[in-house]
Amino acid sequence: xxxxxxxxxxxxxxxxxxxxxxxxxxxxxxxxxxxxxxxxxxxxxxxxxxxxxxxxxxxxxxxxxxxxxxxxxxxxxxxxxxxxxxxxxxxxxxxxxxxxxxxxxxxxxxxxxxxxxxxxxxxxxxxxxxxxxxxxxxxxxxxxxxxxxxxxxxxxxxxxxxxxxxxxxxxxxxxxxxxxxxxxxxxxxxxxxxxxxxxxxxxxxxxxxxxxxxxxxxxxxxxxxxxxxxxxxxxxxxxxxxxxxxxxxxxxxxxxxxxxxxxxxxxxxxxxxxxxxxxxxxxxxxxxxxxxxxxxxxxxxxxxxxxxxxxxxxxxxxxxxxxxxxxxxxxxxxxxxxxxxxxxxxxxxxxxxxxxxxxxxxxxxxxxxxxxxxxxxxxxxxxxxxxxxxxxxxxxxxxxxxxxxxxxxxxxxxxxxxxxxxxxxxxxxxxxxxxxxxxxxxxxxxxxxxxxxxxxxxxxxxxxxxxxxxxxxxxxxxxx
Numbered sequence: 001x002x003x004x005x006x007x008x009x010x011x012x013x014x015x016x017x018x019x020x021x022x023x024x025x026x027x028x029x030x031x032x033x034x035x036x037x038x039x040x041x042x043x044x045x046x047x048x049x050x051x052x053x054x055x056x057x058x059x060x061x062x063x064x065x066x067x068x069x070x071x072x073x074x075x076x077x078x079x080x081x082x083x084x085x086x087x088x089x090x091x092x093x094x095x096x097x098x099x100x101x102x103x104x105x106x107x108x109x110x111x112x113x114x115x116x117x118x119x120x121x122x123x124x125x126x127x128x129x130x131x132x133x134x135x136x137x138x139x140x141x142x143x144x145x146x147x148x149x150x151x152x153x154x155x156x157x158x159x160x161x162x163x164x165x166x167x168x169x170x171x172x173x174x175x176x177x178x179x180x181x182x183x184x185x186x187x188x189x190x191x192x193x194x195x196x197x198x199x200x201x202x203x204x205x206x207x208x209x210x211x212x213x214x215x216x217x218x219x220x221x222x223x224x225x226x227x228x229x230x231x232x233x234x235x236x237x238x239x240x241x242x243x244x245x246x247x248x249x250x251x252x253x254x255x256x257x258x259x260x261x262x263x264x265x266x267x268x269x270x271x272x273x274x275x276x277x278x279x280x281x282x283x284x285x286x287x288x289x290x291x292x293x294x295x296x297x298x299x300x301x302x303x304x305x306x307x308x309x310x311x312x313x314x315x316x317x318x319x320x321x322x323x324x325x326x327x328x329x330x331x332x333x334x335x336x337x338x339x340x341x342x343x344x345x346x347x348x349x350x351x352x353x354x355x356x357x358x359x360x361x362x363x364x365x366x367x368x369x370x371x372x373x374x375x376x377x378x379x380x381x382x383x384x385x386x387x388x389x390x391x392x393x394x395x396x397x398x399x400x401x402x403x404x405x406x407x408x409x410x411x412x413x414x415x416x417x418x419x420x421x422x423x424x425x426x427x428x429x430x431x432x433x434x435x436x437x438x439x440x441x442x443x444x445x446x447x448x449x450x451x452x453x454x455x456x457x458x459x460x461x462x463x464x465x466x467x468x469x470x471x472x473x474x475x476x477x478x479x480x
Contacts, residue, residue, distance in 0.1 A: 023051065023054050023061050024061045024079060024081060024083070026049055026050075026051065026061065026063060026079065030141070030146075031049060033141045033142070033146075034046075034049050034063075034077075034079075034139070034141065034148060035049065037139040037140065037141050037148065038065065038139055038148075038150070041137070041139050041140065042136060042137050042139060042150060044065070044067055044075070044150075045067065045068040045069075046065055046066065046067060046068065047066040047067065047068045047072060048065075048066040049063055049064075049065050049066070049077070050063065050064055050066075051063060051064075052064035052076070053193075059084055059087065059088065059208070060078045060079060060080055060084055060208075061078070061079040061080075061081075062076070062077070062078055062079075063076070063077040063078070063079060063148075064076065064077075064153065065077050065150070065153075073153075074153040074155055075136065075150055075151070075152070075153050076133060076150070076151045076152065076153040076154075077148050077149065077150050077151075078115075078118070078148070078149045078151075079141075079146065079147075079148050080111050080114055080115045080146070080147050080148075080149070081111065081145060081146045082111055082145050082146075084111070084114065085108060085110070085111050085114055088107055088108060088114065089107040089108075092105050092106070092107045093107075093306070095262060096302075096303055096306065097303070097306055097307060097310065098262065099261075099262055099296055099297055099298065100296075100297055100298025100299055100300060100303050110144055111144060111145060111146065111147055112144060112147060114147075114208075115138055115147040115149050116138070117208065118149055118207065118208040119135055119137075119138055119149055121207040121208065121210040122134075122135040122151060122207055123135055124183075124185065124210070124212070125183075125185070125204070125207055125210070128179060128180075128182075128183035128185065129179060130176060130179050130180070130183075130204055131172075131176065131201070131202065131203045131204055132203070132204050132205065132207055133151035133152040133153070133154065133205060134151060134152040135149070135150075135151050135152075136150045136151060136152070137150055138150070154196055154198055154203055154205070156198050156199075157196035157197060157198035157203060158196065158197055158198075159192055159193055159195070159196060159197075160192045160195035160196065160197055160202070160229055160230075160232070160233065161192035161193075161232060161233065161271060163196075163197035163233065164197075164233070165197075165230060165233035165234045166200065167238075167242060168200050168201070169197055169200060169201070169202050169230070170230050170234060170238065170239055170242045171242060171245075172201055172202035173195065173202050173226050173229070173230050174226065174227075174230075174242060174243055174245075174246045174247070175246065176202065176204050176226070177222055177223050177226050177246075178246050178247075180219070180222060181219055184212060184213050184214075185210055185211065185212060185214070186210065186211045186214035186218040186219050186221075186222050187204070187207060187209070187210055187222050188209040188210065188211055188214075188218065188221075188222070189206060189208075189209045189265055190222050190225035190226050190229060190265070190268075191225070191229065191265035191267045191268045192229050192232065192267060192268065192271060193206075193267055194206040195226075195229055216254070217258050217294065220251070220254040220255040220257070220258045220259070221255065221258045221259050221263045222255075223243075223247065223251065223252065223255040224252075224255035224256050224258065224259030224280075224283075225259055225263075225264060225265065225268060227239050227240070227243060227252075227255070227283065228259070228264070228268060228272065228279055228280065228283070229268060231279050231282075231283070232271055232272070232275065232279070236279055236282040236283050236286060237286065239283075240252070240283060240286045249287065249288060252283075252287065253287050253289070253291040254291065254294075256280065256283055256284055256287070256291055257291035257292060257293055257294045258294045258296075259280070260293055260294070260296065261296060262296060263296055333374055333375070333376050334346070334349060334375050334376065334377060336349075336372070336375040337372060338363070338372055339362055339363045339372055339375060339384060340362065340363055340364075340365075341362035341363065341364060341454045341455075341456055343362075344461065344464050344465070344468075346375060347360050347362055347456055347461055348461060348465060348475060349377055349382075350375075350377060350382040350400060351458055351461050351475055352377075352475065352476075353377040353378065353379065353380065353381060353382040353400070354380060354381070354382060354400050354401060354402050354428075354429055355476055356402050356428035356429060357400060357402065357426075357428050357429030357458065358426055358427040358428045358429060358457065358458050359426050359429060359455040359456065359457055359458065360400070360455065360456050360457075360458065360461065361384065361398055361400055361431050361453060361454070361455060362453075362454050362455065362456050363384070363452060363453065363454065364451060364452055364453070364454045366386075366452060367448045367451065367452070369388050369389045369390060369444075370386055370387070370388055370389075370396075370448065370452065371386070371387050371388075371389075372384070372385075372386060372387075373385040373386060373387040373393055373394060380401065380402060381399065381400065381401050382399070382400040383397060383398070383399045383400075384397070384398040384399075385397055386398070386452075388437065388441070388445070390441055390444075391437035391438060391441040391444075391445060392437065392438070394436070395435065395436065395437045395441075395445065396433065396434070396435050396445070396449070396452075397433070397434045397436075398431060398432075398433050398453065399431065399432045399433075399434070400429060400430075400431055401429065401430055401432070402428065402429055402430070403429075403430055404423050404425060404430035404431075404432050405423070416438060416439050417436060417437065417438055417439060418435070418436075418437055418438070418439045418441075418442040418445070419434075419435065419436045420434070420435045420446075421433070421434050421435075426455075431453075433449070433453065435449065458475070461475055462474070462475045462476070
């Protein structure tokens with residue numbers, strides 16, 4: 001993010017593309033592992049594996065698996081990896097900070113348990129007579145890291161948000177909620193992407209978040225979300241009248257009292273907003289008595305502790321960020337072992353630290369006994385520290401700045417140390433050289449100094465950078 005902000009495309013052109021980290025690449029070695037695992041562990045001969053339905057999935061990589069045959073058939077796969085496990089943890093941590101830990105939202109510890117939960121939920125739904133995909137098993141790609149859940153593929157089905165919704169579809173949706181309640185289950189993620197229509201019948205998918213023996217609040221949220229999803233392609237009046245055939249007014253009222261804020265899936269919230277209608281309010285107006293909203297805020301000692309820890313971390317980051325100011329004379333070391341006049345890369349760095357300097361200092365071949373100690377740069381200043389095997393560390397310090405005091409030159413010959421400061425101004429910059437050595441080493445230092453320091457013009461550096469990058473990079477940003 002910082003690179004994109006401070007390195008605009010005019011300086012360093014980059015092409016960005018949108019995507020989700022949840023969607024993994026299934027070509028190459030991973031694709032080969034999927035084909036091999038399906039054959040070895042499930043006995044499935046696969047012709048092709050391709051991503052499918054990515055738009056509605058943010059917690060896994062959905063795949064369509066083409067099975068060899070005449071004619072070919074299809075299976076559905078959900079690829080889970082450690083990246084999905086980490087995303088699940090961060091997602092639930094964020095929800096806990098905002099609302100407190102909602103019901104049954106403890107993060108999973110391993111990828112194996114994540115995929116095991118969904119496989120179990122699918123079998124539970126099948127036993128309850130719900131129109132969910134038939135599970136065929138789990139393929140282990142990499143132990144504890146990557147697993148593939150394989151289920152039935154609903155060929156020819158379309159998402160509820162793109163289907164025609166008639167009374168049969170509405171009755172199916174409401175019937176799904178009634179069956180969930182009777183089985184003691186809550187889906188917890190009722191949204192258009194998880195409701196498919198095929199041959200005028202409604203199907204339920206993505207049961208990864210299903211909960212056994214939920215609270216009445218969680219079950220009520222499922223009812224309200226289903227009614228909102230159905231009303232997107234129908235009307236609140238029509239859905240409400242059909243709902244009265246399955247549910248009481250009190251149950252419907254409780255649902256719309258509970259379905260608020262984070263209780264509504266993000267896709268459903270976006271689609272409600274996209275229609276420009278407040279369907280929730282329209283349903284509430286149909287009720288005999290407007291329900292009192294149910295708060296979903298949950299305050300616990302754990303939540304208070306987490307909020308305090310996050311606040312402390314932010315405060316430390318802000319404090320650290322304020323204390324770093326590259327306009328001040330601070331030591332900002334670079335990984336530069338040499339600074340020869342033929343080495344352009346470190347000189348480009350020095351040139352950028354003082355953009356006005358028409359020349360940049362560099363080092364000619366060093367006499368015996370001398371070595372580069374450290375090169376530091378920050379906004380407006382660059383410093384070269386040179387060591388001598390007898391005179392000690394930092395025997396010579398060369399500093400590049402935009403301006404300097406020409407009166408600052410001085411020589412101190414007092415024993416036991418010899419100290420000398422010389423100033424070399426030029427257009428847009430100045431180099432200050434400070435020697436501080438024992439008096440016994442004065443002669444060799446003053447003898448070597450004139451032969452060590454050289455300069456490279458800024459124009460030369462600009463031309464070399466332009467040639468090496470093919471015109472893509474510039475030493476200085478273009479003039480406004």
